[in-house]
Amino acid sequence: MIQKLVTIPNKVLRMKSRRIGYVDDAIKQMASDMIETTINWDHDSEIGAALAAIQIGEPIKLTVVRNDFEDRNNHDFTSLINPEIVKHSTEKVSDIEGCLSVPGIYGRVDRYLKVKVKAEDLEGNEVRLTLEGFPARVLQHEIDHMNGVIFLDHIKSAKNLFSMNENGKLSPLSGDKPKVDE
Ligand SMILES: [Zn+2]
Numbered sequence: 001m002i003q004k005l006v007t008i009p010n011k012v013l014r015m016k017s018r019r020i021g022y023v024d025d026a027i028k029q030m031a032s033d034m035i036e037t038t039i040n041w042d043h044d045s046e047i048g049a050a051l052a053a054i055q056i057g058e059p060i061k062l063t064v065v066r067n068d069f070e071d072r073n074n075h076d077f078t079s080l081i082n083p084e085i086v087k088h089s090t091e092k093v094s095d096i097e098g099c100l101s102v103p104g105i106y107g108r109v110d111r112y113l114k115v116k117v118k119a120e121d122l123e124g125n126e127v128r129l130t131l132e133g134f135p136a137r138v139l140q141h142e143i144d145h146m147n148g149v150i151f152l153d154h155i156k157s158a159k160n161l162f163s164m165n166e167n168g169k170l171s172p173l174s175g176d177k178p179k180v181d182e
Pocket residue numbers: 098099100101141145
């Protein structure tokens with residue numbers, strides 16, 4: 001079932017998510033709902049890359065990540081339980097990112113180029129991922145959500161904020177930095 005997205009400045013986004021001890025049917029259903037909600041959000045100009053449970057108001061360490069960030073017709077996702085970064089590169093890279101909880105606003109954020117992530121799948125099996133570039137960025141963004149952090153928190157200068165038009169083209173955001181907290 002499609003869920004309502006929590007957006008800024010809702011303080012729910014500041015909650016710290018708790019570890020999941022046991023994956024029951026309710027959590028499996030939640031993962032399924034999160035995938036449906038992300039696909040439903042897809043626009044002509046972009047597709048949703050991932051979603052953290054807090055973005056539908058559930059403070060638990062669950063995220064769903066798209067398997068193919070380029071192909072909008074590919075609706076396969078990977079569900080990750082209790083993801084954590086166990087190792088990262090010293091090198092960071094700067095790129096534009098957005099968030100389903102921050103409608104219409106994009107920003108340039110520095111992220112680690114490479115991360116090693118430890119998590120579990122919905123069957124409780126340990127999963128280890130070695131990620132580089134955009135997928136590494138996505139996981140850092142999702143794990144931030146579990147700690148109550150929004151990508152805008154990383155942006156110090158208004159020149160790194162953008163808005164997107166219907167054609168998917170970015171332009172500098174006019175006006176003040178959006179209100180992140182109530
Ligand atoms: Zn986000």
